[in-house]
Amino acid sequence: MSSEEISSSHSLVDSTLTRRGALGVGLGGIALFSAACSGGGGSSGAPSGGGPVPPTAQSELELLLARATYGHDAATHARAVDLGYEAWLEEQLSPDTIADGACDALLAAFPTLTLSSKQNYDQYYAQGNAARIALELRAATMLRAAFSKRQLFERVVEFWSDHFNVDQSDSLQNVLKTQDDRDVVRAHALGKFPDLLRASARGAAMSFYLGNYRNTATAPNENYGREIMELHSLGVGNYSESDVKAVARCFTGWSFQQTNSPAFGAFQFDPARHDDSAKVVLGHAIPAGGGVNDGEIVLDLLVNHPATAQFLARKMCRWFLSYEPSTSLVDAVAAAYTQTGGDIKAMLRVVLAKSSMTWALTQPAKMKRPFHLAASILRSTPFTITDATSLSTELGRMGHETFLWPSPNGYPDSSSAWGLGMLMRWTFASRLFAGDVAGVAFDPASVFANVPAVELARRADVILSGSRLSPTEVVAIQAYVDGAGGVDAALQRDVMALAASSPSFQTY
Amino acid sequence: MTHDRIDTHTTSSNVGEPADPSRRRFLVRSGLAAAATATAAASLPRVASGQAVGPLHRDVLVVLYLRGGMDGLTLCVPHGESELYARRPLTAIPPPGQPNGAVNLDGFFGLAPSAAGLLAPYQTGELLFVHACGSTDPSRSHFDAQKFMEAGTPNQPSLPTTTGWVGRYLSTATPISSGPLRAVSLDYLVPRGFAGGPKTLPIADPDTFTMPGASASVARRRETLQAMYGGESFPLGPAASSTFSTVQLLDAIDFAGYVPQNGAVYPTTQLGQRMRNVAALIKANVGIECLSVDMEGWDHHVNLGPIHGTMAGMMTNLSQSLHAFWKDMGLGIRRVVVVAMSEFGRRVAENGNQGLDHGHGGLMLVMGGGILGGRVLTDWPGLSPSQLDNGDLRVTIDYRDVLSEILSRRMGATNVATVFPNYTPVHRGVTA
Numbered sequence: 001m002s003s004e005e006i007s008s009s010h011s012l013v014d015s016t017l018t019r020r021g022a023l024g025v026g027l028g029g030i031a032l033f034s035a036a037c038s039g040g041g042g043s044s045g046a047p048s049g050g051g052p053v054p055p056t057a058q059s060e061l062e063l064l065l066a067r068a069t070y071g072h073d074a075a076t077h078a079r080a081v082d083l084g085y086e087a088w089l090e091e092q093l094s095p096d097t098i099a100d101g102a103c104d105a106l107l108a109a110f111p112t113l114t115l116s117s118k119q120n121y122d123q124y125y126a127q128g129n130a131a132r133i134a135l136e137l138r139a140a141t142m143l144r145a146a147f148s149k150r151q152l153f154e155r156v157v158e159f160w161s162d163h164f165n166v167d168q169s170d171s172l173q174n175v176l177k178t179q180d181d182r183d184v185v186r187a188h189a190l191g192k193f194p195d196l197l198r199a200s201a202r203g204a205a206m207s208f209y210l211g212n213y214r215n216t217a218t219a220p221n222e223n224y225g226r227e228i229m230e231l232h233s234l235g236v237g238n239y240s241e242s243d244v245k246a247v248a249r250c251f252t253g254w255s256f257q258q259t260n261s262p263a264f265g266a267f268q269f270d271p272a273r274h275d276d277s278a279k280v281v282l283g284h285a286i287p288a289g290g291g292v293n294d295g296e297i298v299l300d301l302l303v304n305h306p307a308t309a310q311f312l313a314r315k316m317c318r319w320f321l322s323y324e325p326s327t328s329l330v331d332a333v334a335a336a337y338t339q340t341g342g343d344i345k346a347m348l349r350v351v352l353a354k355s356s357m358t359w360a361l362t363q364p365a366k367m368k369r370p371f372h373l374a375a376s377i378l379r380s381t382p383f384t385i386t387d388a389t390s391l392s393t394e395l396g397r398m399g400h401e402t403f404l405w406p407s408p409n410g411y412p413d414s415s416s417a418w419g420l421g422m423l424m425r426w427t428f429a430s431r432l433f434a435g436d437v438a439g440v441a442f443d444p445a446s447v448f449a450n451v452p453a454v455e456l457a458r459r460a461d462v463i464l465s466g467s468r469l470s471p472t473e474v475v476a477i478q479a480y481v482d483g484a485g486g487v488d489a490a491l492q493r494d495v496m497a498l499a500a501s502s503p504s505f506q507t508y
Numbered sequence: 509m510t511h512d513r514i515d516t517h518t519t520s521s522n523v524g525e526p527a528d529p530s531r532r533r534f535l536v537r538s539g540l541a542a543a544a545t546a547t548a549a550a551s552l553p554r555v556a557s558g559q560a561v562g563p564l565h566r567d568v569l570v571v572l573y574l575r576g577g578m579d580g581l582t583l584c585v586p587h588g589e590s591e592l593y594a595r596r597p598l599t600a601i602p603p604p605g606q607p608n609g610a611v612n613l614d615g616f617f618g619l620a621p622s623a624a625g626l627l628a629p630y631q632t633g634e635l636l637f638v639h640a641c642g643s644t645d646p647s648r649s650h651f652d653a654q655k656f657m658e659a660g661t662p663n664q665p666s667l668p669t670t671t672g673w674v675g676r677y678l679s680t681a682t683p684i685s686s687g688p689l690r691a692v693s694l695d696y697l698v699p700r701g702f703a704g705g706p707k708t709l710p711i712a713d714p715d716t717f718t719m720p721g722a723s724a725s726v727a728r729r730r731e732t733l734q735a736m737y738g739g740e741s742f743p744l745g746p747a748a749s750s751t752f753s754t755v756q757l758l759d760a761i762d763f764a765g766y767v768p769q770n771g772a773v774y775p776t777t778q779l780g781q782r783m784r785n786v787a788a789l790i791k792a793n794v795g796i797e798c799l800s801v802d803m804e805g806w807d808h809h810v811n812l813g814p815i816h817g818t819m820a821g822m823m824t825n826l827s828q829s830l831h832a833f834w835k836d837m838g839l840g841i842r843r844v845v846v847v848a849m850s851e852f853g854r855r856v857a858e859n860g861n862q863g864l865d866h867g868h869g870g871l872m873l874v875m876g877g878g879i880l881g882g883r884v885l886t887d888w889p890g891l892s893p894s895q896l897d898n899g900d901l902r903v904t905i906d907y908r909d910v911l912s913e914i915l916s917r918r919m920g921a922t923n924v925a926t927v928f929p930n931y932t933p934v935h936r937g938v939t940a
Contacts (some may be wrong), residue, residue, distance in 0.1 A: 211810045211861065219860015223809045226649065226866070234670075236652050241898065244648070270533035399696020399712070406804045407575070410652050415699050419743030421710045423717060423751050424696070426733065476735035480728055494725060498732055503740050503748075 016379040030117060048222065060357035061085050066508045067320045067360070068092060068352060069151035071376025072466040076151065085354050093190065093345050095150035103148040106385070110136035116266030125175050134174040137181060138402040139388035142395075146378035152352075152360045156344070157191045160196065160370070161284065161321050164232065166205045167451060168403040173208060177403055179265050180205030193312065193342035194303040197232060201299060202267035204256035213255040215248060217275035222248040223437050227262070227408045235303040235311035238281060240397040246279040250286065250294035303342055309326070309334035313347065320351050329356060365507035367415035370398035373425060378434060380464045382446040387439025394437055398424045422506075429500035433493040444492035444495025455479045456492065460499040526886060566684060566876060567918040568790050569798045570846040571674060571732040573658075575827070576807030577650065578850035579864055580871025581901065582814045583623050583823055584637045584884060588616035589766040591891035599812045599864070608815045613637075615841060617884045622820040625827030625872075629834045633882035635875045636938060639723060640886050641905040642852055642870040650807070650866075653851035657907065658701035660928045673703030673733055673927050674798050680923040687795030688753030693800045694782040702800050709751050714785050715763035719755055761792045772836035775828045783833045790837070790844060797919075807848060810861040832876060842877030846916050849873075854902055859915050869901030872910055878918050880940045905936055913938045 058066075065072075065080055068089070080088040082381035091098060107113060112120050112133045124133050145154050164185065168177050184203045188196035190403040200206050207213045213222035225248030229239045253274030257263045269292040278288040282305070286297055302308055311332035317325035320503075332351045340346040350356065368376065374395060378385075395401045398421065405411045412418070433442050451459045477498050484491050497507065564895035583911075587603040587610050588591055595938035601607040601620050611627060617639065619626060629635035647653045656662045660673030671679075678690055690856025691708040693699060698710050710716050719726045730752060737748035756919075766788040774780040782801050789796055805822060812819050834841055853870030869889070873879070889895050896902065912933030915921035924933060 101702060211863075214810050214861040216864075218859060221859055221861050221863065222865045223807075230651070236649050241648060396710075399710075407650065412697075416703060417930075420698050420708070420747045421696060421749050422737075422744065423719075423755070424660050424712075427720040434721065440921050470740065473736045476732050477671050479735070481733040483728060484725075490722065490725075494729060495720065497721070498729065498736075501733060502736050506744065 007195040010103050014111065015393040023475040028058060033148075047216075060361065061088075061316075061353045063357045063361055064089065064352060064354075067366075068155060069379075070145045070154065070388070071379055072464070072468070073379045074466070076149075077466060089152075089349075089352055092150070092152035093348060095153040095190065098149045100149050103144060105141050106287055106388075108149060110140050110145060112136045112178055113140055114261075115178075117175050118260070118262050120175045120178060121260065121264055125171065126166040130171040130174040132386075133169050133178055134403070135389045135392060137168075137174075137178050138395075140377065141402050142371070142378070142391050143385075143388050145375035151244070152348075153190060155320075157185055159183050159316070160189050162405075162413070163315070164196075164200045164206065164471055165405055165408050165410035166209045166403065167406050167408075168404065170208075173205065176203075176208055178267060180283070190344050192298070193308075193337070193344055196344075197228075197303055198296075198299055200232065200253070201228065201251075201295065204265040204267075207254065207256050212251055213258070215252050215254070216270075216273035217249075217252050218273075220252060220275065224248070224251055224315055228298075229302065233311065233489065234305055238305070238307040242280075243282055246281045246286075247298050249275040249277075249279055250281065250298045253292070254295055288463070304484045306334070306338070309337040309342075315482060316347060316351050317356075320348075321356060321360045323366065323414060324360060324363070329359065367418050368506055368508050369411065369413070369418055370395055370400035370425065370428070371402065373500075373506065374428065374432075376505070376508075377429065377464065378440075380466075381442065381496065383432075384441040384443070386441070387438060390438045391440065394431065398507065401449075422486075426497075426501040428498040433500070435493075442493065442496070444489045448492045453481060453487045454478070456487070456495050457482075459500070462493045464496070464499050465505060468501060469502055469504045473499075473504055477502075516877055518588050534806070543890070545713070556620075565843075566797065566920055567843050567845045567876060567914075568796065569674070569914070569919065570786055570790075570801065570844065572801045572803065572830075572846060572848040572873075573654075573699060574848055574850040575650070575654070575802060575804045575850050576808040576850070576852055577653075577866055578870060579812070579819065579854040579867075580639060580641075580850075580869070581853065581856065582812065582819060584613070584639060584871050585610045585618050585620060586616060586639075586888070586891070587618045592856070595891065597858070598862050599814055599858045601814055614884055616888075620814060620823050622815075622823040623827040625824070626829035629875055630882055633832065634877055634879060635830075635873065636879050637884040638872040638874060638883040638905055638910055638936075638938070639884050640889050640901055640903060641872045642849070642868065642903045642907050643909065644903050644906055645874065646868075648862065648866040648868070650851055652779065655700060657849075657851055658699060658703075660701075660908065662906075662908075663807060664930060667929065669700070672699070672701035673911065674702045674800070675705035675708070676918045677919075677921060677923065677927045678708070678798060679922060680926050681797075681919075683707075683795070684793030684797055688750055688757060689794065689796055689892070690791060691798040692796055692800070694785055694799065699800050699802060703799070705798075709730065709747070709750050709754055711754070712759075713763075714758050714761070716901060717755060717758050757794055761788065761794075763788055768832065768836040770835045770838050773826045774832040774834040774836075775825055776862050777825045777829070778831065779825055780829045780909065783829045784836070787836045791840065808854070808863050809859065809865060810863040812863050830875060839877070841875070844881065845874065845876035845918050846894045847872065847874050847911065851906060855900055856896060857899060867900035868897050872907060874910065874914070874938055876918070878940050881938055885938065887934060901902075904932075906933070908940050909933045909936050 060456050061080060064085060069076060083091060103477060112124060113136060120133050124130055124377055136407050159168045166180055180203050181248050185197040188199055210224040210227055211228055215221040220242050226244045253270045255270055257266045257268050271291055274291060276289055279286045280297055284301055286294055314325060314330045317330055317333060333347050334347045336350045374391060394399055400411060405431050431437050432440060435441055447463050448459060457474045461467050461474055477495060481495060482496060575719050582601060585601040604610050604612040604618050608621060611621060611624050612618045626635055643657040643662045645653060645656045655669050658672050659669035661667045683690055689707055689709060691705050693701055693702060693710040696710055696712050698708055702801060703710055719730055721729060734752060737745055755869060768774060774784040786799050786801060808819055812815055814820055822860060825826050836842060849872045850870050851866045854864035855867040857866050888902050889902040908928045912924045912928060913935045915924055917939040
């Protein structure tokens with residue numbers, strides 16, 4: 001499913017997810033733990049599409065936190081309230097200024113992350129252990145989402161990881177994706193889109209995934225030529241079939257170092273395999289004899305095309321704001337792209353502006369994808385994680401194992417795609433809090449010590465969501481507590497799992 | 509196995525008849541034979557299972573989507589076309605009689621050797637190939653082609669694609685039972701073709717589709733979840749509601765202990781195991797009307813491997829899975845239609861990587877007791893350059909013709925105009 005398809009689909013479905021009550025407004029109006037975070041002039045606009053009115057409006061800051069992070073944690077809330085809307089957003093847009101030592105320490109368990117492709121090839125792939133490289137990258141991706149203080153950066157990384165999807169199911173791709181994640185996606189996630197697209201085009205992972213390394217003058221292969229236009233830049237409908245063939249010819253000879261040398265995985269252009277005849281791409285004549293420059297001209301044409309600005313702007317608004325972004329907002333984000341030469345931060349400043357959140361407050365909530373759900377549980381609640389690799393298997397049981405979507409369009413971002421699989425989410429929450437996930441331990445005392453029985457549900461709500469569960473949900477969970485014979489650790493685990501299984505916790 | 513579980517082994521025994529030669533029907537081109545088959549199928553009693561059965565006797569529909577653009581010219585090779593060998597010097601399946609040659613079907617078409625598992629249902633007249641078939645939408649993009657095909661709206665980009673053709677069929681057809689589950693996707697997500705359908709859930713593995721956690725507290729935890737989800741609107745509320753009922757339904761079925769009938773052996777592949785679960789779900793007879801199975805990976809731009817390579821392995825997997833399902837169902841196949849389709853076929857001429865780029869016309873496989881199989885149904889357009897559509901096999905049979913006929917003739921549908929808007933289907937003689 002392409003993002004274009006997603007953006008036009010399921011308006012009825014998507015419009016009926018309701019957003020939850022504001023932080024600090026809990027059961028019976030009792031102000032709870034983060035009451036200071038509420039307020040700030042939340043919108044009272046009704047949701048579009050005829051869905052139920054959200055029970056309580058949120059503030060722009062609350063919505064920004066929900067959309068720019070992987071979920072509630074007390075420290076991030078405190079920081080945002082302390083800095084205020086614009087300053088917190090600016091801090092998040094400069095991730096290098098945010099110390100992230102605790103997360104870095106967790107990642108130290110994964111040596112493959114920082115190795116070159118040559119090193120990973122020699123030390124793992126050639127030893128028959130390529131799976132370890134993939135396992136480390138997946139575990140690291142989850143840990144970063146859950147625990148990095150650079151939350152917006154991680155949300156953007158996930159966005160681009162789907163946009164430039166690379167399926168890791170081939171074992172050589174286990175080597176190349178680590179390089180792609182580090183040197184393409186993360187290196188340019190908040191940089192300039194033209195640099196990101198160029199890095200992807202020159203990267204080994206995409207070349208291998210879409211077969212461009214085999215695309216030669218005598219053996220043209222259209223796969224990359226098509227997807228770079230359809231999925232990476234213009235969007236479908238903005239090019240012709242003859243453009244696909246011409247772009248494929250422009251990228252003939254674009255490959256990567258496949259010999260076992262220190263440069264393994266680096267970009268390589270092979271003039272002998274390049275189709276050096278003249279081409280016409282998007283109405284633009286490319287003269288014969290251009291060599292590697294043919295591909296560069298195509299990249300320039302794509303990044304400077306207004307359709308690319310629109311395509312990226314819509315997809316980004318969809319990711320952060322609403323399944324049905326308003327045309328005026330999309331246009332404003334596209335204008336930011338055009339005016340800044342594709343500066344991703346400039347686009348995000350429009351997408352995440354306070355005025356955008358004022359509009360988004362009137363819109364239905366979005367559905368957390370399983371990866372997001374897992375990250376939001378992990379970052380809200382104290383867990384002792386001794387081995388994060390098992391989380392990858394758990395994500396697989398929800399159909400969302402990182403870097404394993406087979407098609408180049410990336411995992412879908414829609415409630416219609418993810419909204420029917422409730423049982424797998426409940427099962428994940430249950431297993432996680434019950435201690436059934438190896439290497440991820442939960443101690444109920446870390447949350448419930450000295451909390452009276454009548455407060456268990458509210459305590460779980462505070463911890464997990466900063467009190468975003470609806471009163472109905474809190475009452476239902478407390479009724480579960482009240483109906484038990486007594487409070488023990490098993491019951492406390494159930495309470496957390498039920499809160500994480502609530503409808504409110506599936507949305508953001 | 510607890511005492512109240514439905515034992516699918518014994519339940520299915522009355523449909524599990526060995527696939528014996530007496531079932532073979534060589535008269536597939538004869539109207540008389542077709543009429544006889546239809547009568548036999550119509551009079552077959554529903555599988556007894558202790559469950560109430562609705563008044564409508566319909567085939568169960570299994571939609572097998574082959575994602576990525578399956579090359580029909582390899583699986584069902586037109587070995588009578590010399591053009592094929594001119595345009596695919598390295599990748600065409602050789603004619604029958606040559607080393608690694610096709611298994612002859614009708615003198616013009618043949619099966620790739622790795623797809624030979626399909627021969628048995630073909631020979632009993634229960635498997636039909638529909639060639640030069642597919643979506644007439646001109647898109648060569650996987651995602652657009654899939655979107656329009658599964659939405660049932662080729663060439664109509666202005667129509668909404670929020671619901672799928674199966675979803676619309678189900679939402680406007682009378683349910684065959686009052687059960688909680690009308691359609692299942694044997695996967696983590698529900699595909700676009702099933703979108704918008706009532707009582708439709710993704711169930712990747714029916715055996716583990718059960719409430720998590722300790723059994724002592726499961727009833728009260730379910731009540732808690734029901735209280736939380738009860739007021740939710742679509743999709744969460746209805747999805748949760750279907751989930752609770754479906755858990756109860758499936759808890760009563762022993763999937764792990766399911767024993768395929770007639771000596772059927774499913775491949776251990778994901779597809780094989782999903783087809784095994786499809787059989788178990790159908791035999792449990794709990795009111796499921798439509799099932800979806802996806803098979804990814806048909807996008808063979810590089811190293812097609814039609815004999816010993818990638819595509820050969822996938823064709824082996826596909827054919828063995830379908831063969832096992834057919835064998836396992838026994839006489840029950842008379843109440844089932846399996847339709848396998850892909851978003852497009854692949855270009856006639858091979859590329860320089862011994863692979864095939866995106867094309868147009870493709871191949872559908874239709875299997876079932878009520879299918880007029882044992883032949884290759886086609887309005888063959890030819891493979892010479894002037895006969896192609898931008899270098900690709902033309903689509904001369906619209907996939908909607910095939911599906912409409914199945915819906916009308918095998919499932920009693922009266923809502924085909926809703927399923928495929930603005931299209932007047934032509935019945936091509938797919939059903940008996």
